[in-house]
Amino acid sequence: MRVLDPIQTRRLLAAVDLRDPFGPRDYHMLVLDFNTGLRVAELAGLDVGMVSHDGVPRRILHLPAQLAKGARERQIPLNDPARE
16 A cells, blocks of 8 residues: 655645635545545545534544445544544
8 A cells, every 4th residue: 555655745735726616625635535544436425414414523434335345334533634
């Protein structure tokens, strides 16, 4: 498995144009991915209700079977940076 070092991570986040209408979304998706290890299909299949309830971030992300690899649901803890 390949892991980005901190410099590569900062470069990737800096490459996101936050002035673009989709920039903030893309930036936060990357941060969520870095902190949870979600697979691309899992990340792309999320909806807001899976990561927050009434605007409050959840502590655990429940991935339904249809999103998770192997059609097995997963529970993923959300650390503070992921919840932010």
